[in-house]
Amino acid sequence: MTKIVFMGTPDFAVASLNALAEAGFEIAAVVTAADKPAGRGQKIQESAVKQYAVAHNIKVLQPLKLKDPEFIAELAALKADLHVVVAFRMLPEVVWNMPPKGTINLHGSLLPQYRGAAPINHAIINGEKESGVTTFFLKHEIDTGDIIFSAKVEIADDATAGDLHDQLMDAGAALLVKTVKAIESGDYQEQPQPQSDTLKHAPKIFKEDCKIDWNKPAGDVYNLIRGLSPYPTAFTILNDKTLKIFKAELAEKEVKGTPGTWYTDGKTKLEYQAADGLISLTDLQFEGKKRMQVGEFLRGMRL
Structure with missing residues (x-):
C-alpha cells in the first residue's frame, strides 16, 4: 500500500x-x-x-x-x-x-x-x-x-x-x-496542460477587491457578492460604516437614480442602484453588529 x-x-x-x-x-x-x-x-x-x-x-x-x-x-x-x-x-x-x-x-x-x-x-x-x-x-x-x-x-x-x-x-x-x-x-497517463491565449487567473483576493463598485452592471455586482460569500465578503459603505453583504438578489432592471443610491421601505426591503438595475440585499452584517436577515436589520436601524 x-x-x-x-x-x-x-x-x-x-x-x-x-x-x-x-x-x-x-x-x-x-x-x-x-x-x-x-x-x-x-x-x-x-x-x-x-x-x-x-x-x-x-x-x-x-x-x-x-x-x-x-x-x-x-x-x-x-x-x-x-x-x-x-x-x-x-x-x-x-x-x-x-x-x-x-x-x-x-x-x-x-x-x-x-x-x-x-x-x-x-x-x-x-x-x-x-x-x-x-x-x-x-x-x-x-x-x-x-x-x-x-x-x-x-x-x-x-x-x-x-x-x-x-x-x-x-x-x-x-x-x-x-x-x-x-x-x-501505474494505470494513468499524465497530460501536459493545454496552452491557451484565454486563460483566466485566480489571484489572492485583498480587501480592496471586496468593495462593491455600484457603477458596474447589476449582474456583475450580484456575482461579486456570491463569489465573496461567506468569506472574505463583499461590502459597501452605509452611513460611513461598513456593510457586509452575504447574499442578495437581482431586483428590477430599473434605473431610479445614480449608482450607489439606496432605497428602503423600512421593513423588508433594502435595495442598491447598480449601473443598469437594482440589487436587493437579503443577508448582511453592519459594522459592530451580528450577521442578520434584512428584515431584522431594518427593524433595528433607523436609516
Missing part, C-alpha cells in the same frame, strides 16, 4: 485526508501550518488538518520554514512513496522532488483555467456555469504540472463561493482517491 505524507491546512483539505485514510492508504504524517492565535481572545488555534490528525493518531509536522534542514531530515526519514498536497503553500523543490512517486496536488478548478490562490471565488465572480477539480504533478511553476485527472462540477445560478467550496471539497476527495489508486497501479 502506498505510504503518503499529506500536506494541507483548512477544512477543504480534511475531506481529502479522510478519504485517503478511509481508502486504506498509509498516512505516515501530515504537514500543516503552525498553530497561531486567533479571534478576540487570541486563543491558540490549530489547523483543521492538525485537529483531524491528532484525533486519528497521525504524526504531525509543523515547520515554520519548509527548507529547514531539521524538517527536511524528518520528512526524508518517513520514506513516503508519495506526497499529496491540498490547500497548502508553495513547496521548495527539495520537498516536492523527494518521494519516488512524486508529489501531487489537488486544485479547485479545471486547469489550466483559474491557476492561483482563489479559484473558487474567481469562478463565481466571473459568472462561470461550471468548475471542477484537477489532480496534477507538482513542478517549478505554480499550478502548471502535468494533469492526471479532472472532474467537472456544475455551478447553480445562485451558488455562493461557500456552496461551490463544499461541492469541490467532496468532488476533490473522490478524485484524489482515484488518482492515488491509479498512481499505485
Whole structure:
C-alpha cells in the first residue's frame, strides 16, 4: 500500500485526508501550518488538518520554514512513496522532488483555467456555469504540472463561493482517491496542460477587491457578492460604516437614480442602484453588529 505524507491546512483539505485514510492508504504524517492565535481572545488555534490528525493518531509536522534542514531530515526519514498536497503553500523543490512517486496536488478548478490562490471565488465572480477539480504533478511553476485527472462540477445560478467550496471539497476527495489508486497501479497517463491565449487567473483576493463598485452592471455586482460569500465578503459603505453583504438578489432592471443610491421601505426591503438595475440585499452584517436577515436589520436601524 502506498505510504503518503499529506500536506494541507483548512477544512477543504480534511475531506481529502479522510478519504485517503478511509481508502486504506498509509498516512505516515501530515504537514500543516503552525498553530497561531486567533479571534478576540487570541486563543491558540490549530489547523483543521492538525485537529483531524491528532484525533486519528497521525504524526504531525509543523515547520515554520519548509527548507529547514531539521524538517527536511524528518520528512526524508518517513520514506513516503508519495506526497499529496491540498490547500497548502508553495513547496521548495527539495520537498516536492523527494518521494519516488512524486508529489501531487489537488486544485479547485479545471486547469489550466483559474491557476492561483482563489479559484473558487474567481469562478463565481466571473459568472462561470461550471468548475471542477484537477489532480496534477507538482513542478517549478505554480499550478502548471502535468494533469492526471479532472472532474467537472456544475455551478447553480445562485451558488455562493461557500456552496461551490463544499461541492469541490467532496468532488476533490473522490478524485484524489482515484488518482492515488491509479498512481499505485501505474494505470494513468499524465497530460501536459493545454496552452491557451484565454486563460483566466485566480489571484489572492485583498480587501480592496471586496468593495462593491455600484457603477458596474447589476449582474456583475450580484456575482461579486456570491463569489465573496461567506468569506472574505463583499461590502459597501452605509452611513460611513461598513456593510457586509452575504447574499442578495437581482431586483428590477430599473434605473431610479445614480449608482450607489439606496432605497428602503423600512421593513423588508433594502435595495442598491447598480449601473443598469437594482440589487436587493437579503443577508448582511453592519459594522459592530451580528450577521442578520434584512428584515431584522431594518427593524433595528433607523436609516
